[in-house]
Amino acid sequence: MEVKTIGVVGAGQMGGGIAQVAAAAGYMVIINDIAEQFLQRGVQTISASLERMVKKEKISPADKEAITGRITTSTKLEDMAGADFVIEAATENLELKLDIFRRLDGITNPGVVLASNTSSISITKIAGVTERPELVIGMHFMNPVPLMKLVEIIRGLATSDQTLALTEELSKAMGKTPVPANDYPGFVANRVLMPMINEAVYCVMEGVGEPADIDQIMKLGMNHPMGPLALADLIGLDTCLAILNVLHEGIGDSKYRPCPLLRKYVEAGWLGRKTGRGFYQY
Numbered sequence: 001m002e003v004k005t006i007g008v009v010g011a012g013q014m015g016g017g018i019a020q021v022a023a024a025a026g027y028m029v030i031i032n033d034i035a036e037q038f039l040q041r042g043v044q045t046i047s048a049s050l051e052r053m054v055k056k057e058k059i060s061p062a063d064k065e066a067i068t069g070r071i072t073t074s075t076k077l078e079d080m081a082g083a084d085f086v087i088e089a090a091t092e093n094l095e096l097k098l099d100i101f102r103r104l105d106g107i108t109n110p111g112v113v114l115a116s117n118t119s120s121i122s123i124t125k126i127a128g129v130t131e132r133p134e135l136v137i138g139m140h141f142m143n144p145v146p147l148m149k150l151v152e153i154i155r156g157l158a159t160s161d162q163t164l165a166l167t168e169e170l171s172k173a174m175g176k177t178p179v180p181a182n183d184y185p186g187f188v189a190n191r192v193l194m195p196m197i198n199e200a201v202y203c204v205m206e207g208v209g210e211p212a213d214i215d216q217i218m219k220l221g222m223n224h225p226m227g228p229l230a231l232a233d234l235i236g237l238d239t240c241l242a243i244l245n246v247l248h249e250g251i252g253d254s255k256y257r258p259c260p261l262l263r264k265y266v267e268a269g270w271l272g273r274k275t276g277r278g279f280y281q282y
Contacts, residue, residue, distance in 0.1 A: 001111050003170060004028060007083030009100055011042030011073070013236075013274070014117055015089035017145025020046045021174045022087075023070040024059075024146075030083055032074045039073040046071070049146055081107050085170060087139055089117040092242040097121060098129050105130040113163050115139035119239070120186045120246040123156035133158035137167050140187060141176070143235060151176040154183050185250030190243050197240055198259050200228035204279065205261040211279040229279040233272030241266050 006022045008015050011033040019031045019042070033039050050064040059067075077100070080086055086108060088100055097116060104114050113135045116126055127136035138154025151171040155164055171178040181187040186194060203214050215227020232240050241263060247256040265271075265278065272278030 001084055001166075003084040003166070005030060005083050005085075006170075007032065007080040007086040007108075008089060009033075009077070009080070009086065009104070010089035010091075010117075011039050012089065012091075013045075014141060014143060014145060015087075016042040016045045017049075017143070018087055018089055018117065018141055019071055020049060020067070020146055021176070023067045024063075025174045027070065027173075029071045030074055030079055031071060032077055032079065034075065036073075036075060039075065043068075043071070043073065053146075077103055078107055080104060081109070083108060083112065085113050085115070085166075087115045087117055089141075092119060092121070092239050092246075094121055094125075097126055101126050101136070102129045105132060111135070113137065113166060115167060117141055119190050120243040122185070122250075123154045123159070123183050127156040127158055134160040135163050137163050138181075138183070138187070139167055139171070140181075140189065142189070149175075149177045150189070151178045152181050152187055152189055153178045154181050154187055156183055186243060186247045191247065194240060194243050194247060195256065197228045197232045198244055198256075198262065201232070201259040201262045201279075204229070205259060233278035233280055233282075235272070236274055237262060237271045237278050238266050 005028040008019045008029060008031045011031050015031060019029045023029045031042060047068060050067060053059045054061055054064055086104055090096055090100055097118060101114060115137050117140055118138060119140055123136060123138040127133035130136055133156060136156055137159050140152035142148035142150045153167055168178040200214050203209055204211055211229045215230050218224050218227045241258055244256055244258040269275055270277045273282050276282050
């Protein structure tokens, strides 16, 4: 199937970024969320991102207008019937994702690939609630999507070779580098990253160092562009906690147990940049 229109479910940080790079690659994009306010916030974020690119002379004002002109918004999931390929980028919540995929399976045309931007949840489990498991795949973009080159590609147990090839082709068309990972909790990126972030949180809890000092040590000593705690704030502490829970429950090893301080911050609503407070104040 030729892909002309890409559907994106979720207009948050990740969904908005995916919509932007898809539209920049020349695809028509339908971006969906449950409320108009979320869609408008997502569109504003895309516009601001493109404006920064205009100021840096990476694109022209006409390019920006063309890209935003390819994006339409919708609060009805049924509008995904017009998409040739769908990427789900909803909150990292298993039951929510399963519900979305059940509904997409009944809405979209039979040959349409349903991809998930999940950062940790089993693609096989997600595919299992559909009648097209061979057309379900993981397409894990990195944050911030417009800047980061990697797309982690995860095959479920039933994902076909054709689905894999199409997903890799689309990733490249969007200027990304697809790299395969097997369907295990956290895949590769977060199985390696989240324990590091979790250990940094333990360092704060146990008084080993202040957040700024921990981040500075990792930046200068390990050549990381961003410290683990600043990165956790960017990702969202609720998302970090959700991924660590998937790792802990899925693998069963205590080394993935989320730090109690991380749980406390999430309970307090200190989720990072998106709420104005996490390990830092914004």
